[in-house]
Amino acid sequence: MTDNIKGKTVVITGASSGLGEATARHLANAGAKVVLGARRIDRLKALSSELGLPEGSSIETDVTEAGQVKHLVDQAVRLHGRIDVIVNNAGLMPHSPLERGKIDDWDRMIDVNFKGVLYGIAAALPHMTAQKSGHIINVSSVAGHKVRPGSAVYAATKTAVRVISEGLRQEVKPYNIRTTIVSPGAVESELPQSITEADVAAGIADFYERYAIPADSFARVVAFAISQPEEVDINEILFRPTAQEL
DSSP states (O other): OOTTTTTOEEEEESTTSHHHHHHHHHHHHTTOEEEEEESOHHHHHHHHHHHTOOTTOEEEOOTTSHHHHHHHHHHHHHHHSOOOEEEEOOOOOOOOOGGGOOHHHHHHHIIIIIIHHHHHHHHHHHHHHHHTOEEEEEEOOGGGTOOOTTOHHHHHHHHHHHHHHHHHHHHTGGGTEEEEEEEEOSBSSSGGGGOOOHHHHHHHHHHHHHHOBOTHHHHHHHHHHHHSOTTOOOOEEEEOOTTOOO
């Protein structure tokens, strides 16, 4: 499933581990020109070297800083002349009951999960509208469809991603730009490690141990959306481990 992937310039945020890393590997192996952004530059450079990417394909990027996200996208255009796809993947998931008042965690989720996606859209759109083509892939979650106790703020950020993505879908029709929301269930990643409450972290770790599927499952979903003919716009994919009930 590499049709319509080979040769495309793909920017991926949160590419140093988990879903982003798996997607980088998968798309690079399919012939895409991947450009990687994340805060952990050492891990990015190691991945870039392993994949044989050109110099400058790994950019230290904090998605809470709009200027850094713009620099990442602009660097991809400098390297390859255009940007065909951006995967706004960076995220975190510090679950906790609202009554515990974890305001710092709430702020981080809003800044990374929601504003980070907005900054990715803002960075990519000028290039995509100018070239009259492109594909914006925003990562939501099963939690963007179903809220559970302890996940209210996380679910709110992931619901916001879906809302913004639908508005974007309608707005970019004149520019031949495609949009996709990917909403995964339990997929192996470092998300559970962002939980700051020990009891909540233990429960989520147990859940992931029992149900999580490999990160490559997410990468294949992204590849499916990108690989469609240009006239096909896959707007949303919701997927879970077969055994996951919630």
